[in-house]
Amino acid sequence: MSLAPLRNDTFLRALLRQPTDHTPVWLMRQAGRYLPEYCATRARAGSFMALAQTPELACEVTLQPLERYALDAAILFSDILTVPDAMGLGLHFVEGEGPRFERPLRDEASILALAAPDPNQSLRYVMDAVRTIRSALAGRVPLIGFSGSPWTLAVYMIEGGGTSDFRQVKTMLYRRPDLLRHLLAVLTQAVADYLNAQIEAGAQAVMIFDTWGGVLSTSHYQRFSLAPMQQVVAQLQRECDEPVEGAGHRRARVPSIAFTKGGGQWLEQIAGSGVDAVGIDWTTELGDARARIGSRCALQGNLDPLALMGEDAQIRAEVARVMESFGVPQAGFGHVFNLGHGISQFTRPDAVQALVEAVHEYGRKQRASTPARA
Amino acid sequence: MSLAPLRNDTFLRALLRQPTDHTPVWLMRQAGRYLPEYCATRARAGSFMALAQTPELACEVTLQPLERYALDAAILFSDILTVPDAMGLGLHFVEGEGPRFERPLRDEASILALAAPDPNQSLRYVMDAVRTIRSALAGRVPLIGFSGSPWTLAVYMIEGGGTSDFRQVKTMLYRRPDLLRHLLAVLTQAVADYLNAQIEAGAQAVMIFDTWGGVLSTSHYQRFSLAPMQQVVAQLQRECDEPVEGAGHRRARVPSIAFTKGGGQWLEQIAGSGVDAVGIDWTTELGDARARIGSRCALQGNLDPLALMGEDAQIRAEVARVMESFGVPQAGFGHVFNLGHGISQFTRPDAVQALVEAVHEYGRKQRASTPARA
Numbered sequence: 001m002s003l004a005p006l007r008n009d010t011f012l013r014a015l016l017r018q019p020t021d022h023t024p025v026w027l028m029r030q031a032g033r034y035l036p037e038y039c040a041t042r043a044r045a046g047s048f049m050a051l052a053q054t055p056e057l058a059c060e061v062t063l064q065p066l067e068r069y070a071l072d073a074a075i076l077f078s079d080i081l082t083v084p085d086a087m088g089l090g091l092h093f094v095e096g097e098g099p100r101f102e103r104p105l106r107d108e109a110s111i112l113a114l115a116a117p118d119p120n121q122s123l124r125y126v127m128d129a130v131r132t133i134r135s136a137l138a139g140r141v142p143l144i145g146f147s148g149s150p151w152t153l154a155v156y157m158i159e160g161g162g163t164s165d166f167r168q169v170k171t172m173l174y175r176r177p178d179l180l181r182h183l184l185a186v187l188t189q190a191v192a193d194y195l196n197a198q199i200e201a202g203a204q205a206v207m208i209f210d211t212w213g214g215v216l217s218t219s220h221y222q223r224f225s226l227a228p229m230q231q232v233v234a235q236l237q238r239e240c241d242e243p244v245e246g247a248g249h250r251r252a253r254v255p256s257i258a259f260t261k262g263g264g265q266w267l268e269q270i271a272g273s274g275v276d277a278v279g280i281d282w283t284t285e286l287g288d289a290r291a292r293i294g295s296r297c298a299l300q301g302n303l304d305p306l307a308l309m310g311e312d313a314q315i316r317a318e319v320a321r322v323m324e325s326f327g328v329p330q331a332g333f334g335h336v337f338n339l340g341h342g343i344s345q346f347t348r349p350d351a352v353q354a355l356v357e358a359v360h361e362y363g364r365k366q367r368a369s370t371p372a373r374a
Numbered sequence: 375m376s377l378a379p380l381r382n383d384t385f386l387r388a389l390l391r392q393p394t395d396h397t398p399v400w401l402m403r404q405a406g407r408y409l410p411e412y413c414a415t416r417a418r419a420g421s422f423m424a425l426a427q428t429p430e431l432a433c434e435v436t437l438q439p440l441e442r443y444a445l446d447a448a449i450l451f452s453d454i455l456t457v458p459d460a461m462g463l464g465l466h467f468v469e470g471e472g473p474r475f476e477r478p479l480r481d482e483a484s485i486l487a488l489a490a491p492d493p494n495q496s497l498r499y500v501m502d503a504v505r506t507i508r509s510a511l512a513g514r515v516p517l518i519g520f521s522g523s524p525w526t527l528a529v530y531m532i533e534g535g536g537t538s539d540f541r542q543v544k545t546m547l548y549r550r551p552d553l554l555r556h557l558l559a560v561l562t563q564a565v566a567d568y569l570n571a572q573i574e575a576g577a578q579a580v581m582i583f584d585t586w587g588g589v590l591s592t593s594h595y596q597r598f599s600l601a602p603m604q605q606v607v608a609q610l611q612r613e614c615d616e617p618v619e620g621a622g623h624r625r626a627r628v629p630s631i632a633f634t635k636g637g638g639q640w641l642e643q644i645a646g647s648g649v650d651a652v653g654i655d656w657t658t659e660l661g662d663a664r665a666r667i668g669s670r671c672a673l674q675g676n677l678d679p680l681a682l683m684g685e686d687a688q689i690r691a692e693v694a695r696v697m698e699s700f701g702v703p704q705a706g707f708g709h710v711f712n713l714g715h716g717i718s719q720f721t722r723p724d725a726v727q728a729l730v731e732a733v734h735e736y737g738r739k740q741r742a743s744t745p746a747r748a
Contacts, residue, residue: 165718220678283589283636283639304544309541344539
């Protein structure tokens with residue numbers, strides 16, 4: 001299969017802290033229920049899992065937001081819990097309640113029996129989707145691959161689904177930290193293999209979603225969430241073949257992003273984990289994050305997803321506030337505009353139009369207002 | 375009514391950053407469902423609201439944890455949502471789902487019609503409970519009064535109950551900040567009046583629970599959560615009559631505590647709001663909080679409530695970790711041991727015994743290991 005050269009690499013450049021003409025933007029869960037065309041495809045698929053497991057349909061919904069908006073990246077349509085599903089836990093979705101496992105981890109034996117799956121076997125549908133999407137994108141924008149973090153996968157695997165008190169997983173953490181460490185070691189291997197397989201299949205950047213790191217104490221975050229992520233990042237392939245104009249390939253860097261929701265207190269540690277970019281939720285001021293992290297990593301974020309409930313003028317003002325907080329992009333700093341969490345299903349599609357236009361406009365204005373960079 | 379002089383003022387002294395013999399401890403929601411005797415009384419009352427609204431029963435459950443454990447403070451048994459209930463919203467509790475309002479705020483007219491209630495009229499049952507408990511305590515330990523923060527009350531009043539996405543209140547925040555500010559102004563007055571009435575009735579310290587401040591961006595936190603709390607604190611009575619040995623009274627300071635769950639990034643600002651102590655959840659290291667706040671405020675917290683799921687030896691180790699993180703108490707610094715959030719209903723009652731003993735033991739050991747203070 002021959003792939004087209006990338007026509008818009010702004011997103012990758014920003015992640016690698018290289019100069020860009022504008023601030024790139026994409027949105028977590030940009031292929032989601034706020035889009036009527038997504039709902040239509042999902043209805044055709046029958047279920048969320050059927051949608052994720054049918055490469056042609058996964059490709060279709062991945063591209064839908066790109067048809068509407070001038071987004072600077074596509075993200076593989078999938079779920080953060082595909083890995084535990086491939087480990088035999090039986091992922092399904094209960095309407096209005098989120099993900100559930102049919103066979104959550106409830107005893108030592110079931111944890112000790114787990115093994116990292118071969119991503120090209122039981123997760124082959126994901127790699128097929130990556131290849132299909134990459135080909136359909138035809139070089140328009142880069143494709144992001146992703147996984148849940150080992151800690152976040154462990155939470156869902158032990159709790160069996162969403163939770164408000166994290167009682168099962170924390171009982172294990174306090175009573176049987178050895179068992180939790182064993183589980184995290186298996187998941188670390190599984191996530192590293194999974195992300196590397198996505199890179200081999202064509203993902204041009206990867207993101208680790210640590211949805212639940214923020215419920216831990218600082219020392220537990222470091223041990224049970226950040227350390228496994230760091231081990232994943234250390235095992236990632238750093239480069240992929242990128243087609244060049246004419247023919248042939250060059251080796252290109254595959255940037256990685258780590259995002260701990262509620263991790264605002266630990267940004268320095270996350271920035272030190274080996275990733276190229278740190279995802280920031282909306283509770284942290286981007287300017288403060290930039291001051292704390294310096295030019296060690298690019299930043300990705302961080303508009304409150306609910307800001308999209310405002311009217312267009314209010315959305316533009318909030319976008320400007322976020323970009324002002326980051327400040328003028330300078331050489332050595334990178335900013336990828338995003339929400340601080342997944343987009344709400346109740347968002348007006350037009351609100352996203354206002355957001356994307358505002359990011360591109362404001363970013364060009366910021367750059368025009370300062371002397372050219374070296 | 376003549377009250378007994380206070381025999382254990384360790385809690386109040388720690389809040390005022392005065393030297394103490396040991397580290398005082400109490401637990402958020404210490405009169406709660408983890409205690410079988412609480413469940414029995416609640417069953418007798420028929421409902422949570424009947425329990426809270428019957429002063430003799432509220433007094434009974436307030437004292438139950440003190441009968442079991444050597445706690446250094448009692449906290450009024452009530453709910454953070456009594457004020458909106460008194461404003462006519464109709465508070466009730468749905469088993470397993472938490473608080474609900476029968477008449478949530480859904481339009482501008484219902485918000486503009488709100489007025490701060492007279493706490494000695496519609497909230498008289500709370501003041502009666504404070505007086506009954508204070509008398510029954512007979513000087514054993516101080517009594518804490520409390521309220522939800524204006525922002526937290528606004529969240530529940532607009533959402534109508536618990537929420538995972540805060541969509542209604544944030545839609546108002548982004549679309550109609552003027553209306554939200556109006557609501558918060560009314561609630562600020564209501565909360566200040568309510569806490570002052572509790573102080574007049576006999577509360578010896580007051581705490582403001584800002585359960586939902588942590589879902590805001592930094593600038594919105596300052597405007598919509600912290601600023602109203604600061605205005606409440608500015609209006610608080612600073613002193614009360616405290617009976618002294620023999621007869622008569624002295625004027626005693628009534629310390630205030632503010633607790634924003636998820637507010638770890640904003641501790642300096644909270645410490646600057648005029649309160650005597652800052653509540654810390656378990657995601658922040660107490661030693662870091664102490665370094666950031668210095669001797670401006672006492673700290674209250676911050677064991678992960680789920681640490682109580684461990685065995686006794688594990689609980690003792692976690693208690694020691696928290697107290698080591700705070701460090702040796704020195705003149706000008708104050709630490710009140712608490713959980714970082716309310717105790718889980720699934721806690722073994724014996725776990726609390728282990729915790730309280732460990733706090734007292736370890737605190738005495740810390741003090742013995744250092745030269746006497748000035």
